[in-house]
Amino acid sequence: MSTVALKELSRSKCFAGHVIKYSHPSRLLGCDMKFSMFLPESKPLEKREQKLPVLYFLSGLTCTEDNFMQKAGAQRKAAQEGIILVAPDTSPRGLGIEGEDDSWDLGTGAGFYVDATTEKWKQYKMYSYITEELPGIINQSFPVDTTRVSIAGHSMGGHGALVIGLKNPDKYRSISAFSPIANPTDCPWGVKAFSAYLGPDKDAWKAYDASELIANYSGPSKKILVDQGKADQFLEEQLKVERLTKAKNDSGKNVLDLSLRLHDGYDHSYYFISTFIEEHLEFHAKQLKA
Numbered sequence: 657m658s659t660v661a662l663k664e665l666s667r668s669k670c671f672a673g674h675v676i677k678y679s680h681p682s683r684l685l686g687c688d689m690k691f692s693m694f695l696p697e698s699k700p701l702e703k704r705e706q707k708l709p710v711l712y713f714l715s716g717l718t719c720t721e722d723n724f725m726q727k728a729g730a731q732r733k734a735a736q737e738g739i740i741l742v743a744p745d746t747s748p749r750g751l752g753i754e755g756e757d758d759s760w761d762l763g764t765g766a767g768f769y770v771d772a773t774t775e776k777w778k779q780y781k782m783y784s785y786i787t788e789e790l791p792g793i794i795n796q797s798f799p800v801d802t803t804r805v806s807i808a809g810h811s812m813g814g815h816g817a818l819v820i821g822l823k824n825p826d827k828y829r830s831i832s833a834f835s836p837i838a839n840p841t842d843c844p845w846g847v848k849a850f851s852a853y854l855g856p857d858k859d860a861w862k863a864y865d866a867s868e869l870i871a872n873y874s875g876p877s878k879k880i881l882v883d884q885g886k887a888d889q890f891l892e893e894q895l896k897v898e899r900l901t902k903a904k905n906d907s908g909k910n911v912l913d914l915s916l917r918l919h920d921g922y923d924h925s926y927y928f929i930s931t932f933i934e935e936h937l938e939f940h941a942k943q944l945k946a
């Protein structure tokens with residue numbers, strides 16, 4: 657296996673570990689990609705015998721690799737629990753696709769964690785980037801226990817985390833989401849993105865819809881934590897989180913342990929995420945260390 661060239665862009669000490677930002681050429685996406693990570697304190701690389709669990713956090717529309725790392729306040733708990741955090745960018749950038757920078761909910765910053773199938777957007781392969789290319793790079797370059805991996809996200813990234821976790825239950829031990837786009841085949845953000853990336857066949861969209869995946873889930877038991885603010889400006893039109901519980905109840909199955917918590921007064925912002933992020937890290941730590 658060839659080693660990918662990781663370029664360190666910045667490094668800051670944080671709770672005795674480090675927040676480090678890297679870029680790398682992506683074979684899959686055809687551009688350079690960035691990610692930010694938190695590496696808890698440990699011995700110098702050559703002396704490390706202990707491999708650490710990892711939590712991937714997928715961010716939402718308009719975000720880069722920085723939003724979660726700079727605004728969520730996750731590092732203190734990750735340092736205590738000894739969990740590596742990885743925050744990828746949300747789309748390829750600078751591919752030169754016509755209109756890629758024209759709107760904030762399509763193209764740059766809005767990859768929706770799908771593998772696009774339309775000719776125009778065919779380089780938007782964020783599903784495979786998150787599930788294959790990036791973990792390959794992370795596992796090769798850092799002391800990761802590849803059997804202890806979980807996934808979380810916010811909004812578009814909450815949709816991404818749910819879809820990726822549900823489609824790959826053997827890869828991800830636990831799944832959590834803040835304010836996820838829960839039924840993207842039936843909300844304006846999802847319809848716009850899926851029409852562009854996946855084309856007009858709505859049956860093909862279902863493969864990337866968390867409510868559809870929950871309704872038809874037949875994998876192993878899995879814990880899912882979802883937090884949602886009741887004062888979220890996107891809740892009714894875009895997020896529709898109640899559809900997750902409906903899908904689970906309609907399925908008549910109990911193999912998914914879904915906890916959907918609604919919180920009075922919280923909006924869609926990182927203030928909400930920072931309020932509950934430590935509980936998400938504790939939730940994942942339990943599964944990652946089981």
Ligand SMILES: N[C@@H](CCC(=O)N[C@@H](CSC=O)C(=O)NCC(=O)O)C(=O)O
Pocket residue numbers: 715716717718719723727760810811812813924925926
């Ligand atoms: N530009 C938009 C708002 C965009 C927005 O709210 N983005 C959210 C994610 S929304 C769903 O994926 C976000 O995380 N923003 C980054 C941040 O740091 O808050 C508008 O003007 O309405």
